[in-house]
Amino acid sequence: MNLEQIAKLSGVSRSTASRVINNDPNVSDNARENVKRIVRLMNYVPNAAARGLAAGRTQVIGLVIPTGVSALFSDPYCSILIQSVSSACNAHNYSVMLWIAQPEYERRQIHQIVRSGAIDGAIIAPTLANDTLVQALLAGSLPFIVIGHYPANGRVNYVDADDILGAHEAVRHLLRMGRTRIATITGPQNTITGIDRLMGYMHALRECGLPVESDLIAAGGFSEGGGYIAMQQLLPHRPDAVFAANDIMAMGALRAIRDTGLRVPQDIAVVAFDDTPLAARAEPPLTTIHRPTHQVGNLAVETLIEMIEYPKSSPYRIMLPTELIIRSSCGAAFKEKLAC
Amino acid sequence: MNLEQIAKLSGVSRSTASRVINNDPNVSDNARENVKRIVRLMNYVPNAAARGLAAGRTQVIGLVIPTGVSALFSDPYCSILIQSVSSACNAHNYSVMLWIAQPEYERRQIHQIVRSGAIDGAIIAPTLANDTLVQALLAGSLPFIVIGHYPANGRVNYVDADDILGAHEAVRHLLRMGRTRIATITGPQNTITGIDRLMGYMHALRECGLPVESDLIAAGGFSEGGGYIAMQQLLPHRPDAVFAANDIMAMGALRAIRDTGLRVPQDIAVVAFDDTPLAARAEPPLTTIHRPTHQVGNLAVETLIEMIEYPKSSPYRIMLPTELIIRSSCGAAFKEKLAC
């Protein structure tokens, strides 16, 4: 069943049939009625490939998450992002093509797709600080938006949560709780998120006149195991608090602290980042910085669709605020004296 | 840059250029050389829509996960499935289109897509026992494969883990540990997985001559909160063990047990199902049934691709074995006497 046949059955030309299917207002009520009836009757659905070829648009957007296998397994952050992008797309009548791409060969495939006209635009999620895919996209003409900001390049559209301010707030909260030897477990420093959260940590300390001690900084690679090991490295330096750059690493830190017999928050206060479902269920429940992932995903697709449909518009730089969620791991219930 | 131009630059016809691009063996080495060189030089990528229209195949498969928002957030199972399907597709030069579809309106959209020729085949993940999408697919001609078996319909191709045997093994393990009042927290009973895991539980008890007491069965809806509440309902009936139909509910059960001051496994042994990353990190680490999700995802795409490329082949019914993973929550370290 194709347009031709629908047109014939409706007693109009293919052009007119096409117009009613695409909601073109320049159609008589009568013709519209007839075509719609036949479409319903025949259960007609236009062929996507033909449409894509003729119109130059496919009504699908690509979502690429350049994250290794491991991260996706354990970090709900990615799941939430995928879910929110998927549902926002569906709500706007777009479909989403997904690539979870770490290895180089998979990425090469994506480079191809991007040039094949298979998608109308792309959303690139948690990228490294200088992602080759972003470079390629920049050189091409496909609309795209990055999740995570690109301070280095003013031409990149992005939507992001404000990691620097978030981390800053996390550490300020610990300072407010009276902690003075505040350690941090960092994410990978080739990652924008990893870098920003460390910067926020340093800013907060400096602002308070406290030194930034390298002994109190350990890399946790955004993984639970990494958080565990990092905490073990930090412990000998007697921190009284730790800011973990994500919830997962905080889980590892909690485990390391527990294993040495210390208590959270009495001996060591912990603040994390992301506010994934893990945080609320940790023992003790984690004080953490809420990252508006759902909103980020929604805005990314809405912005991208606007870029696709109204190509002339100005650059998008959307920075969403984070929020401190106070639970039990920071000792907010125990003391209220200010160190700063 | 299109095929026409590539052909011209290579000094061959469009047909020949197309042949080398599609690896047709019937091309002279000379022509092949020339075209390949030009393709590389011009960085040519064939237009996907045109290809799809002409060839009738798009080289993309659809993955639909009819799961609510909540489940995807908290259950790593879905993430792992998405990841494994995605990587298997990429490895076979297919792309994946993703739908995470709960609400009916989103599903209607999928019905359209399926008929639009946008995908060559579909994988339908954790479905309800009588999914309307599956019914529609059955009526159409698009190759598809279900994750989860369809005992009710012999024409449905599927790949699945053997939930009945898995649950059976879980409960037998508890019996072996000397437990006799074994409760279960079930998944939704409109879910194949939920039903099967309950069946496995009942089989194991009956096989052992033990009664199936309705007081020892509580629904947990596959969620953490549901598991918590279910465990609270079970506790007054003094179970000495509980089989939770997934890891997440086991986490909730653990929390409920802890809240009443009872110990795991001394007072109540716990066995879960799925072996998601959560299980190993629980307190205490959960004994659970490993579900080979990664393998399921891989096999689903490999089978689907075979169905797409060699349409005549026989039905596929692939049932993968599960495996009991013994950790600390079942008391295997405490006693070894057999009750049965």
Place this chain on the structure above:
DNA sequence: CTGAAAGCGCTTACAG
């Protein structure tokens, strides 16, 4: 408001 026609960029019998 409508239709005839060109065109989107490929693949694939077909004939040689």
Place this chain on the structure above:
DNA sequence: CTGAAAGCGCTTACAG
């Protein structure tokens, strides 16, 4: 092994 040609099923100026 190769090319001319038909065709995949739409959209969209264009002219009326």
